[in-house]
Amino acid sequence: MKLTKITEIKGKIVLKSGLHIGGGDLEMRIGGTDNQVVKHPHTQEPYIPGSSIKGKVRSLLEMKSGLMGKTSGKPLSLRHLQGVQGKQREEGEKILRLFGTSGADGDEAAKLGPTRVSFADCPLSDSWRAIAAERHLPLTEVKSENSIDRIKGVAEHPRFTERVPADTVFDFSVTLKNLNEDDDLLDYLLEGLKLLEMDALGGSGSRGYGRIRFELEDENLRERFASIMPLEKEG
Secondary structure (H helix, E strand, O other): OOEEEEEEEEEEEEEOOOEOOEOOOOOOOOOOOOEOEOEOOOOOOEOEOHHHHHHHHHHHHHHHHOOHHHOOOOOOOHHHHOOOOHHHHHHHHHHHHHHOOOHHHOHHHHHHOOOOEEEOOEOEOHHHHHHHHHHOOOOOEEEEEEEEOOOOOOEEEEEEEEEEOOOOEEEEEEEEEEEOOOOOHHHHHHHHHHHHHHOOOOOOHHHOOOOEEEEEOOHHHHHHHHHOOOOOOOO
16 A cells, blocks of 8 residues: 555634533532533643544444444444445445554454544634633633423532533644545545534534534635535435
């Protein structure tokens, strides 16, 4: 296999609703926030881990392919493709070429080659940071939530979740390696990003958190991305 090209997809991630990607509480305080967002240890600014985007894009592509039912909730591997044929196998192999295979797959994994895609962590955009400072906007918010007793009609189990507010902007970057004849993977990666736009990133997506919008820098990629309809019926 020969590396022929590296394509970088750059742009912005704009939050359409509050985003919560947990950072783990290092210290518990009475009356404090139950679930904090992940922050850079030096600046204490929120950021989006590349691993969060990668994991969600992969899971959405696996779900769309119909292969998630064969994996028992675990990441797709070559052994899950045993007996799979046609378009579904093609999609499975694309997923493994993009995101990599398990070492347990042995020599068969070598035929697909190494992981092609690399997601960078997404820091706050410099322009957004300047706007937030000028307008004295908070970089995070705390949202209170509870459950409702359906019979008594009273709120129970209050909790406080930290979120990054809607309209916050992050820098986004992902690189894609082309090995030999990998030209089909760029559109498939863009398809995964479009699925993420249609779904949600981070926790509590079913409660409206994590809605995002990608704004890609390259005009050609932006047009290709806009034209993708990953769930459009074939034929």
